[in-house]
Amino acid sequence: MARKASLSGFPEWLPAERVVEQHVLDTLRRVFELHGFANIETRAVETRAQLLRKGEIDKEVYGLSRLAADPDEEKNDPNALALHFDLTVPFARYVVENAGHLAFPFRRYQMQKVWRGERPQDGRFREFTQADIDVVGDGSLPFSYDVELALTIADALSALPIGDFRLRVNNRKLAEGFYRGLGLEDPDAVLRAIDKLEKIGAEKVAEILTTEVGATAAQAQAALDLAGICTSDTSFVEQVRALGVEHELLETGLDELSQVIAAASKRAPGNVVADLSIARGLDYYTGTVYETVLVGHESLGSICSGGRYESLASKGKKTYPGVGLSIGVTRLVSRILAEELVTAARSVPSVVYVTLANDEAWHEAQDVAAALRERGIACEVAASAEKFGKQIKYADRRGIPFVWFTHADGTHEVKDIRSGEQLSADPASWTPPAEDLTNVVS
Amino acid sequence: MARKASLSGFPEWLPAERVVEQHVLDTLRRVFELHGFANIETRAVETRAQLLRKGEIDKEVYGLSRLAADPDEEKNDPNALALHFDLTVPFARYVVENAGHLAFPFRRYQMQKVWRGERPQDGRFREFTQADIDVVGDGSLPFSYDVELALTIADALSALPIGDFRLRVNNRKLAEGFYRGLGLEDPDAVLRAIDKLEKIGAEKVAEILTTEVGATAAQAQAALDLAGICTSDTSFVEQVRALGVEHELLETGLDELSQVIAAASKRAPGNVVADLSIARGLDYYTGTVYETVLVGHESLGSICSGGRYESLASKGKKTYPGVGLSIGVTRLVSRILAEELVTAARSVPSVVYVTLANDEAWHEAQDVAAALRERGIACEVAASAEKFGKQIKYADRRGIPFVWFTHADGTHEVKDIRSGEQLSADPASWTPPAEDLTNVVS
Numbered sequence: 072m073a074r075k076a077s078l079s080g081f082p083e084w085l086p087a088e089r090v091v092e093q094h095v096l097d098t099l100r101r102v103f104e105l106h107g108f109a110n111i112e113t114r115a116v117e118t119r120a121q122l123l124r125k126g127e128i129d130k131e132v133y134g135l136s137r138l139a140a141d142p143d144e145e146k147n148d149p150n151a152l153a154l155h156f157d158l159t160v161p162f163a164r165y166v167v168e169n170a171g172h173l174a175f176p177f178r179r180y181q182m183q184k185v186w187r188g189e190r191p192q193d194g195r196f197r198e199f200t201q202a203d204i205d206v207v208g209d210g211s212l213p214f215s216y217d218v219e220l221a222l223t224i225a226d227a228l229s230a231l232p233i234g235d236f237r238l239r240v241n242n243r244k245l246a247e248g249f250y251r252g253l254g255l256e257d258p259d260a261v262l263r264a265i266d267k268l269e270k271i272g273a274e275k276v277a278e279i280l281t282t283e284v285g286a287t288a289a290q291a292q293a294a295l296d297l298a299g300i301c302t303s304d305t306s307f308v309e310q311v312r313a314l315g316v317e318h319e320l321l322e323t324g325l326d327e328l329s330q331v332i333a334a335a336s337k338r339a340p341g342n343v344v345a346d347l348s349i350a351r352g353l354d355y356y357t358g359t360v361y362e363t364v365l366v367g368h369e370s371l372g373s374i375c376s377g378g379r380y381e382s383l384a385s386k387g388k389k390t391y392p393g394v395g396l397s398i399g400v401t402r403l404v405s406r407i408l409a410e411e412l413v414t415a416a417r418s419v420p421s422v423v424y425v426t427l428a429n430d431e432a433w434h435e436a437q438d439v440a441a442a443l444r445e446r447g448i449a450c451e452v453a454a455s456a457e458k459f460g461k462q463i464k465y466a467d468r469r470g471i472p473f474v475w476f477t478h479a480d481g482t483h484e485v486k487d488i489r490s491g492e493q494l495s496a497d498p499a500s501w502t503p504p505a506e507d508l509t510n511v512v513s
Numbered sequence: 514m515a516r517k518a519s520l521s522g523f524p525e526w527l528p529a530e531r532v533v534e535q536h537v538l539d540t541l542r543r544v545f546e547l548h549g550f551a552n553i554e555t556r557a558v559e560t561r562a563q564l565l566r567k568g569e570i571d572k573e574v575y576g577l578s579r580l581a582a583d584p585d586e587e588k589n590d591p592n593a594l595a596l597h598f599d600l601t602v603p604f605a606r607y608v609v610e611n612a613g614h615l616a617f618p619f620r621r622y623q624m625q626k627v628w629r630g631e632r633p634q635d636g637r638f639r640e641f642t643q644a645d646i647d648v649v650g651d652g653s654l655p656f657s658y659d660v661e662l663a664l665t666i667a668d669a670l671s672a673l674p675i676g677d678f679r680l681r682v683n684n685r686k687l688a689e690g691f692y693r694g695l696g697l698e699d700p701d702a703v704l705r706a707i708d709k710l711e712k713i714g715a716e717k718v719a720e721i722l723t724t725e726v727g728a729t730a731a732q733a734q735a736a737l738d739l740a741g742i743c744t745s746d747t748s749f750v751e752q753v754r755a756l757g758v759e760h761e762l763l764e765t766g767l768d769e770l771s772q773v774i775a776a777a778s779k780r781a782p783g784n785v786v787a788d789l790s791i792a793r794g795l796d797y798y799t800g801t802v803y804e805t806v807l808v809g810h811e812s813l814g815s816i817c818s819g820g821r822y823e824s825l826a827s828k829g830k831k832t833y834p835g836v837g838l839s840i841g842v843t844r845l846v847s848r849i850l851a852e853e854l855v856t857a858a859r860s861v862p863s864v865v866y867v868t869l870a871n872d873e874a875w876h877e878a879q880d881v882a883a884a885l886r887e888r889g890i891a892c893e894v895a896a897s898a899e900k901f902g903k904q905i906k907y908a909d910r911r912g913i914p915f916v917w918f919t920h921a922d923g924t925h926e927v928k929d930i931r932s933g934e935q936l937s938a939d940p941a942s943w944t945p946p947a948e949d950l951t952n953v954v955s
Contacts, residue, residue: 077606077610078556078558078560078594081556081558082556083553083554083555083556083607084553084554085553085611085614085615086551086552086553086615086621089551089552089553089554090551090552093552104862104891105862105886105889105890105891105892106886106891106892106893107861107862107863107891107892107893108862109528109531109532109860109861109862110528110531110532110535111525111526111527111528111531112525112526112531113525114520114523114524114525114640115557115626115628115640116520116523116640118520119580123580131579131580131581132579132580132581133577133578133579133580133594134577134578134579134580135575135576135577135596136575136576136578137573137574137575137576137630138561138565138573138574138575138576138595138630139573139574139630140630152520152575153580154577164519165525168519169527172527173527173528174860174861174910174911176896178861178893179528184557186557188579188580188581188582198556198557198558213896213897215875215896215897216896219894219896222879334876334879337876338879338883418551418616419549419551419616419620420546420547420549420550420551421549433657434776434779437664437776437780441780444547444548447547448547449546449547449548449549450547450548450549451548451549451620452661454618454655454657454658454661455655455657468616469616
């Protein structure tokens with residue numbers, strides 16, 4: 072991570088860094104599949120019309136055009152292609168297109184690159200990998216999935232080498248009900264102001280609420296009091312009630328958020344909190360909303376966000392409600408690498424380097440390698456019979472821990488080049504210590 | 514695979530199809546890593562100047578431009594971006610940029626999507642996944658890697674559910690030496706004509722050789738005789754010698770190809786042949802060239818091609834010779850799916866569906882699920898306590914083989930819904946048969 076990307080915003084990892092990224096992706100895949108999520112991939116491109124439908128032009132979409140094509144041909148064509156900027160819009164299209172082939176509620180995870188032409192900065196890239204999980208229903212989706220998704224993502228993040236995290240959960244119904252109960256009739260405008268709380272502070276939010284949203288000083292203060300509530304158990308309910316606001320939607324929201332926090336405080340204690348300041352920018356969330364910070368790395372922003380949407384996708388009268396979260400894998404990996412939270416033991420998968428006593432020994436060495444690979448031990452055979460010292464140095468330079476020797480009498484020895492210990496070994500049965508088989512060091 | 518891609522040339526798989534694609538990618542990754550290849554990924558974009566450097570404009574490159582940018586801004590900018598059309602050009606750039614951080618010979622595999630704006634047709638896509646392996650040296654690279662790469666790729670393809678394949682190997686030095694020995698002074702032109710043999714037949718190739726390349730009828734016939742040689746052992750050497758042509762480069766080529774075929778006939782018998790008709794279109798190959806056909810699916814074209822290049826990448830006086838192969842994963846997977854060579858047992862990873870006797874049992878069911886996941890058994894918990902019949906039907910519709918019941922007295926039973934067998938079980942120890950844990954059926 073000392074190196075600078077040769078193209079700003081488009082990070083590339085060295086082999087040992089990629090080992091860490093693969094470890095993250097493998098871990099997420101394992102946890103998601105253990106929770107019954109099926110994998111899909113969608114194409115990298117959508118039509119521009121599809122991508123711009125929700126007015127997300129601020130995402131700085133990258134348009135595509137064939138260099139060989141007439142430059143004017145695609146300029147104003149709504150079916151011209153562009154790179155997706157997230158995995159939610161393509162997933163919504165995929166669900167509608169393939170609804171007849173999917174079993175609902177459809178649980179899927181998706182780990183792919185996305186592109187945004189934004190100005191690159193710390194933690195923000197132009198090409199990056201997201202890992203999304205969503206459950207989508209056909210017409211309806213039980214609320215218990217909002218709870219399950221929080222638990223699944225807590226399980227996934229706990230399995231990653233990222234230290235402590237906080238999944239901060241709120242509920243749009245709770246907030247909207249509270250604002251309406253207060254007498255504020257434009258809850259979206261209130262939410263947009265509250266969303267700026269961390270950035271601009273309470274005083275300026277209050278100013279926006281009174282001057283732009285039409286709140287009284289007391290209403291503004293109540294909205295800020297609500298946003299100030301943050302508990303790791305369901306005690307937030309009493310704190311909200313103490314503010315003395317009543318509304319039916321508020322009750323629904325309190326009940327829903329309680330269910331998430333009650334389950335999480337039991338199954339993922341300490342990792343999930345009710346944080347009533349969470350607003351989430353996107354319009355399409357209708358209930359639960361999630362954001363996640365890495366403890367000690369709050370400046371990184373949210374590493375995993377999402378929520379419940381009543382109709383992300385629709386076709387005619389059919390709607391597909393869902394609940395999902397998206398992990399910013401590249402943002403996480405760049406931080407793991409920068410802080411060396413985990414590292415690769417070596418830049419190559421090989422555990423054993425099979426040396427050559429002479430060039431004629433190449434076939435015999437391949438037999439040794441085949442026997443080791445048969446038992447899942449990654450290895451390389453020397454390309455030519457250089458002096459043993461040179462062959463050992465080659466292995467050492469790559470961090471390959473073991474060097475294999477086959478003697479003229481047909482016996483074998485294997486040397487741990489870290490300790491210098493050299494023992495006789497049988498290619499059909501010798502096995503390295505388990506910690507050398509994996510290539511990730513915490 | 515019954516469905517048509519909603520955007521021509523951009524295939525998307527259903528969850529059960531993606532299981533097959535993941536199986537292919539996982540298998541390739543396992544074999545490549547067992548052979549000591551490290552993984553890297555490069556960014557999806559290169560500068561247009563980089564991509565068009567080798568005059569590959571016929572690949573129909575997709576250019577990128579930010580929709581928010583001034584449309585004229587990027588039109589003539591050589592630093593404007595475009596999507597890569599293969600993994601070789603980006604890899605060459607990566608090696609030059611990171612040479613100081615890599616241990617040479619550098620062995621890497623890379624499995625990523627690439628894009629080409631070609632007209633889509635059977636086996637040809639606009640977005641598709643390639644899996645490449647290459648070994649690259651700093652200044653020089655021993656020939657034995659040409660042998661090793663053939664064996665590695667034969668190992669990888671043998672591990673895939675694709676049936677019989679033929680890795681067809683030739684050598685540019687052999688061909689060039691032969692043509693020069695014949696007195697033909699433009700060996701590239703001869704190769705280009707021979708490359709058309711399968712498409713247009715011997716008669717028309719002879720016509721091109723005599724009318725366009727300046728060969729006599731006898732020279733054309735000799736070139737065709739050479740291309741007609743195909744052996745699964747080193748007997749091709751005698752057959753070439755019988756044609757009575759002599760040239761130093763021919764000798765080098767015969768020796769190199771013999772080494773590949775001798776090793777392969779021993780270690781991958783039947784899968785690798787010396788096929789002297791193989792020409793490979795690309796200019797940069799300088800020795801060994803590889804192509805691969807699926808036996809019985811020859812119309813699919815080559816599913817895995819590559820060769821030796823003396824200087825794919827260079828920087829100043831430094832050159833990086835290499836040898837590598839590229840597998841057309843999407844082409845292979847589309848055929849595997851169409852022919853149902855393997856299928857997924859189910860469209861979800863879940864092996865067990867944990868039912869609910871009543872809504873209060875949700876937490877207890879999560880305990881069961883957690884115990885199963887702890888031992889690597891993927892499972893889902895029912896979202897609500899519908900009638901058992903409905904819950905079982907839900908599992909059945911997804912192909913989940915086992916349904917879990919927790920009774921009021923705290924005992925558990927698990928039912929195999931295929932056989933109807935229902936047995937008492939302990940969440941801490943019950944394990945499904947191994948064949949149900951994996952989701953791929955041959």
